[in-house]
């Protein structure tokens with residue numbers, strides 16, 4: 001499982017606030033960095049929740 005973010009992300013920072021293990025705001029690039037390449041087992045539930053919590057549903061999961 002991988003995490004991806006669609007271009008219409010509004011950079012609100014909610015994902016970083018809720019899931020700092022998975023997301024970090026990259027101010028230089030004006031983008032959200034995804035901190036894991038392949039989501040480890042222990043973070044998968046958080047990854048799924050982050051999809052639901054994103055303000056504009058920009059986060060999605062890509063199955064392997």
Ligand code: SF4
Nearest residue numbers: 009010012013015054
């Ligand atoms: S919560 Fe969604 S819209 Fe907000 S910064 Fe994260 S990916 Fe972008």
